[in-house]
Amino acid sequence: xxxxxxxxxxxxxxxxxxxxxxxxxxxxxxxxxxxxxxxxxxxxxxxxxxxxxxxxxxxxxxxxxxxxxxxxxxxxxxxxxxxxxxxxxxxxxxxxxxxxxxxxxxxxxxxxxxxxxxxxxxxxxxxxxxxxxxxxxxxxxxxxxxxxxxxxxxxxxxxxxxxxxxxxxxxxxxxxxxxxxxxxxxxxxxxxxxxxxxxxxxxxxxxxxxxxxxxxxxxxxxxxxxxxxxxxxxxxxxxxxxxxxxxxxxxxxxxxxxxxxxxxxxxxxxxxxxxxxxxxxxxxxxxxxxxxxxxxxxxxxxxxxxxxxxxxxxxxxxxxxxxxxxxxxxxxxxxxxxxxxxxxxxxxxxxxxxxxxxxxxxxxxxxxxxxxxxxxxxxxxxxxxxxxxxxxxxxxxxxxxxxxxxxxxxxxxxxxxxxxxxxxxxxxxxxxxxxxxxxxxxxxxxxxxxxxxxxxxxxxxxxxxxxxxxxxxxxxxxxxxxxxxxxxx
Numbered sequence: 001x002x003x004x005x006x007x008x009x010x011x012x013x014x015x016x017x018x019x020x021x022x023x024x025x026x027x028x029x030x031x032x033x034x035x036x037x038x039x040x041x042x043x044x045x046x047x048x049x050x051x052x053x054x055x056x057x058x059x060x061x062x063x064x065x066x067x068x069x070x071x072x073x074x075x076x077x078x079x080x081x082x083x084x085x086x087x088x089x090x091x092x093x094x095x096x097x098x099x100x101x102x103x104x105x106x107x108x109x110x111x112x113x114x115x116x117x118x119x120x121x122x123x124x125x126x127x128x129x130x131x132x133x134x135x136x137x138x139x140x141x142x143x144x145x146x147x148x149x150x151x152x153x154x155x156x157x158x159x160x161x162x163x164x165x166x167x168x169x170x171x172x173x174x175x176x177x178x179x180x181x182x183x184x185x186x187x188x189x190x191x192x193x194x195x196x197x198x199x200x201x202x203x204x205x206x207x208x209x210x211x212x213x214x215x216x217x218x219x220x221x222x223x224x225x226x227x228x229x230x231x232x233x234x235x236x237x238x239x240x241x242x243x244x245x246x247x248x249x250x251x252x253x254x255x256x257x258x259x260x261x262x263x264x265x266x267x268x269x270x271x272x273x274x275x276x277x278x279x280x281x282x283x284x285x286x287x288x289x290x291x292x293x294x295x296x297x298x299x300x301x302x303x304x305x306x307x308x309x310x311x312x313x314x315x316x317x318x319x320x321x322x323x324x325x326x327x328x329x330x331x332x333x334x335x336x337x338x339x340x341x342x343x344x345x346x347x348x349x350x351x352x353x354x355x356x357x358x359x360x361x362x363x364x365x366x367x368x369x370x371x372x373x374x375x376x377x378x379x380x381x382x383x384x385x386x387x388x389x390x391x392x393x394x395x396x397x398x399x400x401x402x403x404x405x406x407x408x409x410x411x412x413x414x415x416x417x418x419x420x421x422x423x424x425x426x427x428x429x430x431x432x433x434x435x436x437x438x439x440x441x442x443x444x445x446x447x448x449x450x451x452x453x454x455x456x457x458x459x460x461x462x463x464x465x466x467x468x469x470x471x472x473x474x475x476x477x478x479x480x481x482x483x484x485x486x487x488x489x
Contacts, residue, residue, distance in 0.1 A: 001275075003282055004271060024232075025104065028104050030235050030236065042057040042239055043231060045059075046059075047243060053328045061223075078218075078222045079102065080222055081133075086264070086300050090256065091225035092129050094225055095122075107149060109228060124156065156172075169220060181401045250315035252272055254270060260334055264285050265284065273314070274313065275313055277311055280293070280333060295419075298331055301411065304415045313330070340415075346436040350440060362397070379433045393409055422430065460487045
């Protein structure tokens with residue numbers, strides 16, 4: 001296997017004119033000669049799956065939104081560029097390398113589902129990428145590509161949950177990134193409206209959820225940056241071209257990020273089905289001489305990957321059978337020097353801090369897990385603490401409205417299970433005391449070096465950076481502010 005260049009070019013595309021010279025715009029041109037049904041059929045035949053982490057079939061998602069279209073309502077396409085999964089940098093990299101293919105893919109999606117507006121949701125902290133995207137949008141609009149479709153950028157906060165689909169829609173509509181209770185196919189970038197009861201109870205959102213076909217809110221299609229980058233090329237060529245790389249069930253390519261204990265950090269593109277070992281070697285250069293791989297994390301949403309699984313093809317069908325998944329194809333590599341209890345503590349802390357607090361067990365049990373695992377790292381935990389860790393792993397996901405709490409169970413639980421001998425060593429103080437590993441968002445990759453969000457170590461569970469935490473969850477903190485503002489009015 002080798003590096004390929006379908007959506008990840010070796011050098012940046014600096015202008016729309018340069019993009020057009022490299023076949024850019026042909027996908028949209030072909031789409032305009034097709035009916036919406038034909039566009040959806042092309043994407044379905046290609047077998048494209050969402051590259052945001054879940055891997056849901058893109059054509060099926062488009063079909064559902066298109067079928068929910070109503071003449072009296074305005075459909076919206078939302079491009080999810082709110083990347084924050086630890087170890088992942090591919091969406092920001094793609095926006096820097098070639099934002100035009102993403103804009104083109106979004107316009108194709110808008111035609112397919114009958115959307116009159118495309119919203120690009122990105123974090124306001126990523127100023128460079130926002131600037132590149134805004135310039136590309138301006139060029140595309142000036143060239144007449146939008147043809148009556150409104151394109152705009154929605155800036156959001158730095159929180160992890162901003163990338164969760166329903167929380168992202170909340171942000172697009174001017175609220176905080178608090179996930180909704182919603183069906184897999186939800187409707188409405190302007191769906192949920194806060195009520196006085198919500199503010200007073202601190203629940204964070206209305207219980208009102210619009211089901212497909214109800215006709216009381218506009219349908220919304222949410223797709224990831226990498227997903228839409230692929231769409232522009234599928235329509236420019238054909239589904240068979242897309243399927244010429246990858247596997248039958250996972251056609252196409254993955255844009256992967258490799259960081260950690262490798263010779264270099266990097267982002268590059270490989271065919272789906274490339275083994276994880278090859279991905280690490282091709283993009284990260286492997287581990288330095290004299291070292292071995294002890295474990296790999298695919299973000300913080302999957303089971304830990306052990307050395308015996310390194311020859312597993314990075315494809316949905318092969319990884320899911322083993323209880324792991326490619327996620328957003330961000331792989332953090334740990335060598336034999338890593339303390340995996342410290343890694344588990346770092347994951348637990350990241351998830352506990354980033355929990356919004358709408359679901360009490362997610363926040364309270366998550367923080368308890370993080371604190372007791374930190375004590376375990378320091379060799380200050382007892383068997384009672386370990387019993388509490390096991391108990392909290394069993395309750396942290398109770399009543400959860402999004403996947404975050406389940407990630408504690410899956411990722412933290414699997415690390416503690418696989419590396420149980422390291423837990424025992426910390427319990428009897430035979431291991432060297434350590435501190436929780438920094439598990440956080442990637443801010444950048446500069447040359448061969450990963451730049452991590454080191455400020456996350458100071459982030460409080462209410463999402464502030466105050467010197468001390470006042471005990472409130474984010475939903476309590478922000479809802480209190482909303483109530484105060486309402487009373488002041």
